[in-house]
Amino acid sequence: MTGRLARAAPYALLLAVAGALYAAALRIEYIGPAERIGPDFWPRAILGLLAAVCVYEIAKSFLAAGARSTGGMLQHFLDQASAGGEGEAAPPPSFARLALAVAATLGYVLLVPVLGFFLATAAYLASFIALGGYRRWGVVAACALGGSLATVVVFMKVVYVSLPLGMGPFRLLSIGLLQALGVR
């Protein structure tokens, strides 16, 4: 039963989202002739289809749990590919590692406007490389600082992308760095 619930969970979640969005689509306001289809028609049609497929998959999870889904035309070849594998031992998946990477990414997005591109990027690169299991700290530091600096030079001096400078003292630091690099 737990397996069936776990299988049905993503579809149930999507069905709930589709229901909520369908309700929102019914409230779309517009001005137009009554005989024409409105801007709500297209999203409602898509949401209807999405809900129908989710209901089908939820029903299948409980009524025919062992049944295989209809695969696309490539399924046969993919089955063949996986059957032909030599069975290399894969490391166990790590949810903690992923959660830390997502947290680091969100932290980066939040801190870029505050710390400026150079500092935030150097910290992010170092943490992401370390999370990936790479432990040669000298190389990690060189990649983080060198990579961040090189990116600043390439994008601000060559490609002319205005990267965030940060706030307060971090802004002053970024400006000082840019002046040292000859970026105006």
Next chain:
Amino acid sequence: MEVLSLLAGGFLQVLAPVNLAALAAGLVLGLLVAVLPGLTLVMGVVLALPFTYTMDITPAIILLTAMYVTGTYGGALTAILFRVPGEPIDVPLLWDGYTMARQGMPAKALGWTLFAAFWGGMLAACVMVGFAEPVARLALTLSTPEYFAIIFFGLTTVVALGGGSMSNALISLCLGLLISTVGIEATYGAERFAFGVPMLTDGIEYLLVMVGAYGIGEVFTRLYYGYGSASIGRLGALRTELPGLRELATVKAALARSSIVGVLVGLVPGAGATIASFVAYGAEAQYGRRRKELGTGIPEGIVAPQAAATSSVGGAMIPLLTMGIPGSGATAIILGAFLLHGVQPGPQIFTNPEQSQMVYAVFASMFLGVLGMCLLGYFAIKALVRVLEFPEAVVSAFVVLFCFIGAFAARNNLSDLYVIAAFGVLGFLFELWRFPIAPLVLGSILGPLAETTFMTTMISFGNDWTVFFTRPVAGAVMALSVLALLVPLLRRLRRRRTIAPR
């Protein structure tokens, strides 16, 4: 004759130093991206996009197209030598290419794939030159019902052709289409699904969906499952041995069959090099003279997927250039580059002399690019496969960084970073729950076009939806769409019937 003179003009343009430099950069980057297992062809083209913002349109498109072509070849080297497919495209090469290498003939296997890539690439370039303008002329005669039918066909094929569950592909497609409805609607100017958030009112750019789901999502997935480490050891006398004329004669049918399959699959919006590669291998398994020996290390098993993958580029570029319909991830990014430079691909591009010259410069760059790709593949193979030794943790960190810069640089908008981070997480969840990402991305790309053509048709034809079936071209394409959806269902039913009597 006029086409040839335009092509000659294109060659002259490509020989300009800036265009040659863009071509060389595209070739090297494309090969590197294809060799590295953590980076896919589409991700590579995405990452290169921000570097093209300040370029002129011609070198920008030349660079991205060169990456696209070489991306279909580079992964073959590591697939054959180390059983590490750089791209999903290269998986069929494991069956015969790697087997041939293990039988003590790695140089021969590399030679076969090099020749197939050369053949497929040259054919792709010829197809683009020969067919783009006639198709553009035809496209000028089409109306919105036909355009909608073509887009609908693309959307159905991405569901029907993929691996995995069709239901999941359909859900992924619906989500992609929904994403494209966020923001201000084009016909009535109504606000949809913005919920008062200014970031959503502007809509969600498909480039953000693509960069987030393909780029960051892929890195998250690889991080979750743990990075692999490739140890390639001493490479010794690594070389490529090209097949002789007599040997080539033995695979001519396989080459012809797979090249045609590649171009045709490439033409279908929604299908791409990976599908072309698998379908060509499948066609060889079904119709090839040595079909029973397939998988034992025969040349046909190498030539078919490689020639199809590279020739699919020619097919995929035609709907993009002639109708403005990108059929694959890579062509969607090339479309993005066109739009960022203020050029809307479509039939009109061939009627504007300046833009037409630019298009022929891209065509000419394909010929030179394929040649350059083969020369690099022949002479720089050792250096290329050494790239495998780069630590994946470092490569992945830079991939994420370039994803962020690419997303930020497109609109100089910091809130876009939140959007791609969110799509990165969604991309990971998709991988976890076995929902394919390609339909999500294609839905977000083709969604606005699909909706606009649908709404315009409904308004022009008084809400009469039968026009999609009663007009000859639209009806034929819609019938093909229905067929594309029915084939997997019918195959399943047939399989059930054959299994049942046992």
